[in-house]
Amino acid sequence: MSEDSSGPRESGSSRPPGRDTGGLEADSSRAGGPRSLDGVTSFMGLRWEDAQTVRLEIRPELINGGGLLSGVATYAMVDYCMGSTLWVQTTREERIATISIAINYIQTATDGEIVCRTTLDRRNRTNAVMRSEVRHEDGRLLVTAIGSYTIFPRRTPKGAPPSAARAGKPPASASEN
Numbered sequence: 001m002s003e004d005s006s007g008p009r010e011s012g013s014s015r016p017p018g019r020d021t022g023g024l025e026a027d028s029s030r031a032g033g034p035r036s037l038d039g040v041t042s043f044m045g046l047r048w049e050d051a052q053t054v055r056l057e058i059r060p061e062l063i064n065g066g067g068l069l070s071g072v073a074t075y076a077m078v079d080y081c082m083g084s085t086l087w088v089q090t091t092r093e094e095r096i097a098t099i100s101i102a103i104n105y106i107q108t109a110t111d112g113e114i115v116c117r118t119t120l121d122r123r124n125r126t127n128a129v130m131r132s133e134v135r136h137e138d139g140r141l142l143v144t145a146i147g148s149y150t151i152f153p154r155r156t157p158k159g160a161p162p163s164a165a166r167a168g169k170p171p172a173s174a175s176e177n
Contacts, residue, residue: 037080040076040080041076041080043061044056044062044073044076044077045057045059046076046077046080048084049115051084051085051087051088052081052084052085052117052118052119053081053115053116053117053118054077054080054081054084054115054116055113055114055115055116056073056077056113056114056115056116057112057113058073058109058110058111058112058113058114063110067110068108068109068110069108069109069110069114069142071103071105074103074105074114074116074134074142074143075101075103077114077116077134078101078103078116078118078132078134078143078145078147079098079101079147081116081117081118081132082098082101082118082130082132082145082147082149083096083098083149084118085118085119085120085130086120086123086128086130086149086151089120089123089128090151092154093153093154094151094152094153094154095151095152095153095154095155096128096149096150096151096152097149097150097152098147098149099127099147099148099149099150100147100148101145101146101147101148102145102146102147103143103144103145104143104144104145105142105143106141106142106143106144107136107140107141107142108142109136109140109142112136112137112138113136113137114134114135114136114137114142115134115135115137116132116133116134116143117132117133117135118130118131118132119131119132123151125151126150126151126152127148127149127150127151128148128149128151129146129147129148129149130146130147130148130149131144131145131146131147132144132145132146132147133145
């Protein structure tokens with residue numbers, strides 16, 4: 001289970017008031033969406049259209065030994081898109097982590113752009129369920145997926161007073177984003 005705090009942090013997003021942006025505001029110097037969130041999104045070339053939509057241009061580094069788009073690329077799109085879809089629905093005191101994602105690879109592609117769109121089907125206090133589709137720019141359905149995420153209270157960094165988490169201070173470790 002990996003903790004996920006991915007997603008765009010553009011001004012005017014649909015996040016609730018008081019949402020901790022985590023420093024992920026859009027970078028206006030880069031066309032096609034906000035700046036990379038981490039090394040994975042940077043390498044993959046993921047670009048957010050909005051919190052529920054992630055785009056990716058297929059390039060040679062994402063083609064596997066069989067000459068097809070690696071499933072890792074579409075899985076990463078789904079996980080990050082689900083994470084950002086849920087992330088904008090959380091409060092400053094909440095964190096999220098992937099529990100599971102079931103993915104169905106229907107077709108593949110070797111060039112062009114692909115788009116992942118995610119829908120939040122249900123969210124309660126501790127869990128959320130989402131579904132995603134990845135489509136090629138020509139409209140072909142490539143991937144369907146369902147995922148579940150856990151929602152839990154933000155942990156207080158070691159050695160910090162209990163109020164530190166509520167004050168929006170960064171966590172002590174990278175695993176608590």
